[in-house]
Amino acid sequence: MMAKVACRSENDYLREQLLFSRERTDPTSISGNIAAHAVRTAHNVDAKFLISLTNSGAGARTLSKHRPSLPILAFTPNDSAFQKLILSFGCWVFKINKHKNIQSIIDDVKKVIIENKLGKIGGELLVEVLPAWIEGKIKPIPQSNEQASYAGKIPKDLYQIKWNRSAEEIVRQVKAFAPCPGAFGYFHQKRLKVIKAHVYKQKEKVKAGQIIGYEPKVGLLVGTGKGILAIEVLHPENRKVQTGQEFCCGYRIQPGDLFQ
Numbered sequence: 001m002m003a004k005v006a007c008r009s010e011n012d013y014l015r016e017q018l019l020f021s022r023e024r025t026d027p028t029s030i031s032g033n034i035a036a037h038a039v040r041t042a043h044n045v046d047a048k049f050l051i052s053l054t055n056s057g058a059g060a061r062t063l064s065k066h067r068p069s070l071p072i073l074a075f076t077p078n079d080s081a082f083q084k085l086i087l088s089f090g091c092w093v094f095k096i097n098k099h100k101n102i103q104s105i106i107d108d109v110k111k112v113i114i115e116n117k118l119g120k121i122g123g124e125l126l127v128e129v130l131p132a133w134i135e136g137k138i139k140p141i142p143q144s145n146e147q148a149s150y151a152g153k154i155p156k157d158l159y160q161i162k163w164n165r166s167a168e169e170i171v172r173q174v175k176a177f178a179p180c181p182g183a184f185g186y187f188h189q190k191r192l193k194v195i196k197a198h199v200y201k202q203k204e205k206v207k208a209g210q211i212i213g214y215e216p217k218v219g220l221l222v223g224t225g226k227g228i229l230a231i232e233v234l235h236p237e238n239r240k241v242q243t244g245q246e247f248c249c250g251y252r253i254q255p256g257d258l259f260q
Helices: 002-012 015-019 030-044 058-064 079-085 102-115 121-134 167-177 244-251
Strands: 050-053 072-076 091-095 184-187 190-201 211-215 219-223 228-236
Touching (some): 030 050, 050 058, 058 072, 058 079, 058 091, 072 079, 079 091, 102 121, 190 219, 211 244, 219 244, 228 244
Parallel strands (some): 050 072, 072 091
Antiparallel strands (some): 184 190
């Protein structure tokens, strides 16, 4: 029974609020900032897991502090660290032998991942490419300064959501600008950022910007120019980051309300 309660609690936990919270990272801590950006990057690219090679266990625990939604594969040769990491949030701990070079460590990690069926072809390719990169066998091609262009300030209309676009286009816009500056729209003349969303139904025809309702484990359903958008996480103006369900309860959303 307790296992079911724990699983339900983890699924309902608002990870995005932790993920983009600046208060959880000490600005003077190098390891803390590296861990924070590693978790955010893994979240943004939909990675399958995070890997931490650690002797003391500190690296994996720092990642765990950010409560990522994906597992942390912690590899350590230290018995004491192994025992402590078992109790850390989201850590899958594996005992490995001590190694003198990076290649043997990578081989050991690759073996564990393949044996436990944790990685796919892309992960295996990365494990093969990394040693060659470390040994200097892969030669980087420098960018030509003559072909470089200046990246100007992003205009506001580029990240403002146009609800008459397709749900697929809006999802791309949300991913491109999350968490900052954040793709946004308006609700009751207040700005509202969409932090996380996905396409619910591609071919459904509903009035653009119209709120259809809330569906558990899916999100707040909104009509677009083509298809239905499911908003999972959003950030209303002058409020905290919220799930679609929290937004519906707090604002007493009714079917037919419109985003602008």
